[in-house]
Amino acid sequence: MESRRGHELHLAGITQRFGDYVAVRDIDLKIGAGELVALLGPSGCGKSTLLRIISGFMPQTEGKVFFDGEAVDHLPPNKRGVGIVFQNYALFPHMTIRQNIAYGLEVQRVPAARLKTRVDEMLDLVHMGEFAERYPRQLSGGQQQRIALARCLAVDPKILLLDEPFGALDKNLRLDMQIEVKRLQREYGITTVLVTHDQEEALSMADRVAVMSRGRIEQIASPTDIYDRPETLFVNQFVGSTNVLPGIAGEMAGAGQQVTLACGERIALAEGSRLATGAQVQVSIRPEHLTLQTAPLDNAITGVIKAVMPLGPQVLYDIAVGDGTDIKVSVPRKRGDEFLLSGTRIFAAPVPPAGYRAFPV
């Protein structure tokens, strides 16, 4: 496999309005050559709209799209060199697999001999050589997806766009295809935008994840940062699950700021928090970042176990805290461990000790 240099994609100030409704709002996004960026967000937040703007199917209301520093806004979709894999694959049903893959090459008037070699090469790449003469409807979902990808890559697109590409696959197959797509993307070094509402997919596949909400990018960062250092409560709640506790910001104490929670506890936040003293805040802590003990712990929240749910590799505890709200704590399960019993009074503290994050309301 020859290695190619990917192309840079730059979205500058993109806004899309439908009448009064703003579907995409002032998006600035730079994607480096060969990078895979996932657009992650709930349904209706404008992900597909952004893809349609990049591919040229929808002229944006405001802003510019650059490939390798050159504006492409005047180019129609068939001149942009963007490859798209649709959620339903959109293979041409009246053409065989071979004809499907050859389609884009025929458009480019590739000579017959080269065309055949190229199609065979693509079929090998996705391990589908023996299916060349079949029709799309004779293939399974995963196989159709491989062909959709091969058809796309055959014409060497500058940018690859994947719109919820794994949505129609069942769970096991989805994982296989994610690994496969990631392999091809790496091998080709092709700049890729992956649209998904599945956080695991975004976190496992992307170099960077852009979390979107209501037409905006809330945060764009590496999967680790998105998960461990969410910048907004939305990102924190959308990616993974978290406990949210209302409170009032207090004084700085050492490295972290103090917060008085509505349930009565006083806790210290992670380093770097700078919230106005007296401000209403939401404190967030993930269930798996808490540990439980019956003996008093530093920076802990006290509560009573309401329910114990063994979930295979973890045990989930539902704990009632002071003001009647519940928090969830997930504890890894080791062989021979005894579960804590319902009704036990316990202390839940973050690991590392200052693991609480707070967001202004």
Added chain:
Amino acid sequence: MSTASTTRLTLPLTALFAVCFVAPLCVLVALSLAAGPDGGVATIGHYAAFVGDRFNASILFDTLWLGVKATLVCLLFGFPVAWICARAHVRWQSVLIFLVVLPILTSVVVRTFSWIVILGRHGLLNQIVLGLGLADEPLRLLYSEAGVIIVLAQVQMPLMVLPILTVLSRIDSNLFDASQALGAGQWRTLWRVAVPLSMPGIIAGCILTYAASITAFVTQTLIGGARLIYMPLFIYQQAVGANNWPFAAAISVIFMVAVLVVVAVLNGFGRRFEKHV
């Protein structure tokens, strides 16, 4: 539902079909085999008489050929209209569809006389052509085959557009986007994706337009005039004018069989595409 009750439910329709279609057809065939106007021994003499006369055969051929030309003109204009309808915004779609079905909603007579006003020697079309200096003399549109084809194509347009539109709007629009993203322009997308996938609709439209065009007695007669004779007029002349009902019945049967052959060929063609949609 059990098979027995399903059968019972279809009874009224079966009865209607038998009384209104099969019975008259039997009468027609029986009549075509009668020796004289008052009945008598069965004979295939009328069929032989039709086949034996070159003049008769040319009328049949002209009629079938007229149908082909009208259908092709209809398809040429109908497909783009259906394509525009299918891709138009929902709001425009209903307006366009209304315009397309308008010919069905107006009476044959009104429609035909309007065309006479438009196509006549001093009609609208000729005034425009002469006014623009495109011709020195008025074009002969009325009482010509060209005129008949134009009017048939317009009148049958809904029969062409609606089946194509139905199939087109069922095609996943991602297929058109996929084609464009792979570098194909509008025309290639139309030709390589939209046309093949809408083939069942195209064929259904052609069958309907064809059957309607060759049997359009009023349009053929009023626009074509007395010098252009097609099968419907010919049958009418033999039955009502010459009072030769058995011969009229025989040529009706021949006409019907000829049409069925054309339809069967089109249908067989259509079947090849059906499996993909």
